[in-house]
Amino acid sequence: KNQVEQSPQSLIILEGKNCTLQCNYTVSPFSNLRWYKQDTGRGPVSLTIMTFSENTKSNGRYTATLDADTKQSSLHITASQLSDSASYICVVREMNYGGSQGNLIFGKGTKLSVKP
């Protein structure tokens, strides 16, 4: 069964510190992997998207990495800010045999709290 596992479940860090969130997946074959940020009470917002051939993608203070061989991805947040407090969700798009895009498989997210 295709799955996406995220760790840690929750994380508390001090403002200004860096942190790294992990995503392990068993989806195979896969088309792409996305990281979303979801503030409480709002819909998710896309941070990065990487195809299976990409290793890293940056969006400001957010940097995502992808190792398709080990089926692992990470999201690194640099110089955290209070506004980074949110849930971060890893999502993998299946690829159907024949190359058409399949369903999206979601991780359960990492809840990040940045404290002053």
Added chain:
Amino acid sequence: KAGVTQTPRYLIKTRGQQVTLSCSPISGHRSVSWYQQTPGQGLQFLFEYFSETQRNKGNFPGRFSGRQFSNSRSEMNVSTLELGDSALYLCASSNTGTSTNEQFFGPGTRLTVL
């Protein structure tokens, strides 16, 4: 440009009833996807529509259905509501519907089933 809008924002129903949720995508976007989000299961994919055709469907029972109209607006329907259907239902739209195209989410409809 207006974002994705969902109506209603909040809804309370009782078991056995049916409900219809509406989603208006960003102008020009032809792909609409629906998701269910609960504290225990996280986000789960319901279905995806592109140009009025259902392209993908998640693992939900037949009580969950949807459709997309010629103006790209979409509706989802849940019949014979169960307590476990209480969730935040999110809609997302994208431009071309390709797998790498960014999805823009609406604020969601919070459904409570009593």
